[in-house]
Amino acid sequence: MTEAAAIAPKTMFMREPPHPAITPSQEAAIPRWIAEGPAALADIRTAAFNALKKTGLPHTGSEDFSFIRVGEFLPHLGPPAAAANPATGAIAPTAGRLPTQADIQGQLVAEARGSYLVLVDGTYVPELSKPGNGFQVSTLSRETLPADLRASLVRVAAEETDAVAALGMVFSRDPLVIQVAAKAVPAEPLLLLHFHTGSGVRSDAFILYHGGKLSEARVLARHASLADSATPPGAVATGSMENVHTVALLDDGASLKFLEAGAGAQSAGAQTGTAGSGENTVNRDIHFRKLTARLHRDSRLLAISAHTGSRLTRNSFSVDLAGEGAEAEVDGATVLTGNRQSHNFVRIRHLVPHCVSRQHFKSVAADQSRSSVDGTIYVAKDAQQTNAYQLINNLMLSDEARADSKPQLMIHADDVKCSHGATSGKLDPAQQFYLESRGLPPLQARALLTVAFIAEVLEKAGKSGEAGATPGSDGFRDILDHALLDTLKNRLPAASEGERHA
Amino acid sequence: MTTATYMLEVKGLEATIGEDEGITQILKGINLAVKTGEVHAIMGPNGSGKSTLSKIIAGHPDYRVSKGEVLFNGENILELEADERARKGIFLGFQYPVEIPGVNNAEFLRMAYNQRRKAEGKEEADPLDFEEILDAKMKTLDMDGRYKERSINEGFSGGEKKRNEILQMAILDPALAILDETDSGLDVDALKIVAGGINRLRGPGKAIVLITHYQRLLDYVQPDVVHVLSGGKIVKTGGKDLALEVEKQGYDWLVK
Numbered sequence: 085m086t087e088a089a090a091i092a093p094k095t096m097f098m099r100e101p102p103h104p105a106i107t108p109s110q111e112a113a114i115p116r117w118i119a120e121g122p123a124a125l126a127d128i129r130t131a132a133f134n135a136l137k138k139t140g141l142p143h144t145g146s147e148d149f150s151f152i153r154v155g156e157f158l159p160h161l162g163p164p165a166a167a168a169n170p171a172t173g174a175i176a177p178t179a180g181r182l183p184t185q186a187d188i189q190g191q192l193v194a195e196a197r198g199s200y201l202v203l204v205d206g207t208y209v210p211e212l213s214k215p216g217n218g219f220q221v222s223t224l225s226r227e228t229l230p231a232d233l234r235a236s237l238v239r240v241a242a243e244e245t246d247a248v249a250a251l252g253m254v255f256s257r258d259p260l261v262i263q264v265a266a267k268a269v270p271a272e273p274l275l276l277l278h279f280h281t282g283s284g285v286r287s288d289a290f291i292l293y294h295g296g297k298l299s300e301a302r303v304l305a306r307h308a309s310l311a312d313s314a315t316p317p318g319a320v321a322t323g324s325m326e327n328v329h330t331v332a333l334l335d336d337g338a339s340l341k342f343l344e345a346g347a348g349a350q351s352a353g354a355q356t357g358t359a360g361s362g363e364n365t366v367n368r369d370i371h372f373r374k375l376t377a378r379l380h381r382d383s384r385l386l387a388i389s390a391h392t393g394s395r396l397t398r399n400s401f402s403v404d405l406a407g408e409g410a411e412a413e414v415d416g417a418t419v420l421t422g423n424r425q426s427h428n429f430v431r432i433r434h435l436v437p438h439c440v441s442r443q444h445f446k447s448v449a450a451d452q453s454r455s456s457v458d459g460t461i462y463v464a465k466d467a468q469q470t471n472a473y474q475l476i477n478n479l480m481l482s483d484e485a486r487a488d489s490k491p492q493l494m495i496h497a498d499d500v501k502c503s504h505g506a507t508s509g510k511l512d513p514a515q516q517f518y519l520e521s522r523g524l525p526p527l528q529a530r531a532l533l534t535v536a537f538i539a540e541v542l543e544k545a546g547k548s549g550e551a552g553a554t555p556g557s558d559g560f561r562d563i564l565d566h567a568l569l570d571t572l573k574n575r576l577p578a579a580s581e582g583e584r585h586a
Numbered sequence: 587m588t589t590a591t592y593m594l595e596v597k598g599l600e601a602t603i604g605e606d607e608g609i610t611q612i613l614k615g616i617n618l619a620v621k622t623g624e625v626h627a628i629m630g631p632n633g634s635g636k637s638t639l640s641k642i643i644a645g646h647p648d649y650r651v652s653k654g655e656v657l658f659n660g661e662n663i664l665e666l667e668a669d670e671r672a673r674k675g676i677f678l679g680f681q682y683p684v685e686i687p688g689v690n691n692a693e694f695l696r697m698a699y700n701q702r703r704k705a706e707g708k709e710e711a712d713p714l715d716f717e718e719i720l721d722a723k724m725k726t727l728d729m730d731g732r733y734k735e736r737s738i739n740e741g742f743s744g745g746e747k748k749r750n751e752i753l754q755m756a757i758l759d760p761a762l763a764i765l766d767e768t769d770s771g772l773d774v775d776a777l778k779i780v781a782g783g784i785n786r787l788r789g790p791g792k793a794i795v796l797i798t799h800y801q802r803l804l805d806y807v808q809p810d811v812v813h814v815l816s817g818g819k820i821v822k823t824g825g826k827d828l829a830l831e832v833e834k835q836g837y838d839w840l841v842k
């Protein structure tokens with residue numbers, strides 16, 4: 085019996101009737117896609133596919149997709165065009181063009197001028213990349229991973245409960261592998277440049293980061309769209325879906341800073357003038373990002389995601405503290421305008437004693453935007469002396485905007501320090517009046533206060549000029565700042581009459 | 587005489603706060619005229635409406651003016667937003683300056699300075715030039731350079747906040763400065779420094795309104811005119827001797 089036959093009757097892809105995401109015939113093609121793909125990927129793809137079969141596609145009421153209307157992304161979950169026909173599964177952008185040198189140069193940041201990787205629609209393009217010293221970069225089909233590392237990766241795939249992440253692991257053409265050797269401390273961070281080429285494209289990126297013992301590195305990620313110029317004149321561009329899953333495995337004492345500036349923050353065109361403005365494209369797009377991290381003894385993770393949302397953005401963090409003394413911090417800074425959405429989904433699992441985890445999510449919601457944070461801290465029975473906290477702060481700039489918070493603690497140990505909290509508020513009118521009374525126009529005053537609100541999270545990325553960052557005006561921290569500030573400057577609504585005189 | 591010789595004229599100003607049942611009248615017909623070059627002091631019991639008057643002149647949106655007008659250099663400013671009034675040269679030193687965590691003091695000052703310059707048709711200041719101006723002003727106020735790094739008023743002591751108000755005034759060089767109890771909470775040395783800052787602003791083309799409870803500020807900054815505000819009205823206007831009188835006798839003799 086073929087695998088396809090085994091799953092066909094279960095209709096796992098049919099739970100949301102109006103949007104049959106994957107037709108049975110497409111579904112049947114998946115085992116073929118796996119069988120005919122690189123042999124080195126088969127075990128991981130199979131494990132992910134099995135996980136997907138177990139989980140089923142997201143449906144209304146899926147706990148993992150709280151606050152999100154599943155129908156908004158379900159139609160995008162079919163196999164990517166190339167995957168439907170394995171014969172055409174060659175590594176090439178699915179649509180549009182490759183980024184030009186100008187596109188790339190326009191996205192570089194001061195700290196990482198000589199250390200960047202280019203991914204186009206989720207696939208690593210070595211010819212356009214220039215990994216910095218200390219980063220070993222390869223792809224899964226070309227790299228022979230140590231057995232234990234490979235086993236860890238297969239396990240991540242097998243245990244995946246997020247259907248979208250599992251799909252990404254099935255369809256990613258050739259996962260990117262980044263390794264930092266034991267004790268290596270690359271001087272420059274590594275910048276991952278994700279370029280998206282087309283309308284109506286779904287791209288699946290699957291990235292493995294392995295930090296060797298006592299290694300210390302920074303990885304920055306940026307996203308840019310080349311779509312506007314890829315859409316022929318007169319054609320209507322439809323949104324694309326970008327699905328990026330990064331798996332970070334940190335050996336004893338390893339340290340990783342993983343900072344991501346979301347799409348919406350930057351488009352290639354806005355910087356270089358060579359590609360389309362990207363603004364509308366980005367807004368139409370769906371972004372699913374997931375960071376899965378497994379931390380061994382005394383390792384450290386700092387993950388910060390700063391972005392301005394899109395038609396639908398979901399950031400998921402799944403962090404296992406699996407070695408004593410490990411410390412993880414996961415932060416988010418979001419500024420949403422228009423009808424953009426951003427949803428954060430966090431699962432931190434304390435599996436062993438003496439670990440620390442911190443979460444701080446700050447969201448600004450203007451206009452009719454929507455944001456949410458669904459975060460759970462799980463503490464296993466043996467994980468005594470756990471120290472965990474989670475803080476969610478929402479700044480509401482409009483009565484029509486919505487921000488949901490769902491902080492949760494699941495604690496099975498008795499000697500722990502855990503706390504969580506969520507706040508929602510508006511700008512302080514007294515602060516606003518103070519700034520205006522010094523001559524700042526209301527819009528500038530509001531933008532300043534709004535940036536001050538999220539600055540606390542951005543500060544953690546490190547100021548340019550600080551150790552490890554090159555002084556200059558285009559450090560990554562500045563890019564985060566500017567991205568968010570530009571959004572505010574351009575599209576922040578003035579205070580409504582009612583609000584000012586309330 | 588045309589109104590233009592007055593920098594500030596408040597005519598029959600009545601103002602309320604709240605709505606419907608919760609409405610309270612705070613100002614009940616204030617008349618005040620401050621000429622260019624003058625320093626006026628306003629004294630008065632707690633809750634008499636001094637801060638309310640100053641905030642209404644600065645354009646605070648919470649209060650509703652039910653009657654009267656406020657002219658600045660002959661122009662009715664009641665329809666202008668607070669920021670527009672500031673750019674025209676009105677400055678309010680707050681009785682209780684708010685803390686604004688996350689907004690850098692020096693950056694904010696530069697933004698405010700540039701807004702003022704823009705309103706005057708000048709170019710934005712070069713950041714380095716501005717830094718020089720700021721350093722010089724801070725020196726005259728005996729302020730440590732560390733204040734540049736800090737967020738606006740965050741964690742400042744009462745006296746430090748007041749000094750920061752005077753710094754902002756010095757940077758913005760307003761035509762009209764209304765200083766609401768800027769002397770409260772200052773030790774003797776700080777009082778002298780702040781008074782020095784006020785005296786440096788004083789001069790032709792400028793007008794200053796000092797709201798204070800204490801004669802001691804007026805020893806350093808001699809007022810031309812002293813008013814006593816009580817129950818939302820100015821009940822007495824006189825020379826600088828009036829302040830001495832109030833210091834000695836309190837307000838009872840005026841209020842009755």
Ligand SMILES: Nc1ncnc2c1ncn2[C@@H]1O[C@H](COP(=O)(O)OP(=O)(O)OP(=O)(O)O)[C@@H](O)[C@H]1O
Binds near residue numbers: 634639
């Ligand atoms: N926002 C407000 N809501 C309600 N009442 C207010 C408000 N602002 C002022 N008031 C009231 O208006 C009156 C005048 O207040 P104001 O602050 O102007 O007094 P003041 O003369 O400055 O007093 P002080 O000397 O104590 O500073 C007080 O009774 C005060 O309670």
Ligand SMILES: [Mg+2]
Binds near residue numbers: 636637638681766
């Ligand atoms: Mg007062």
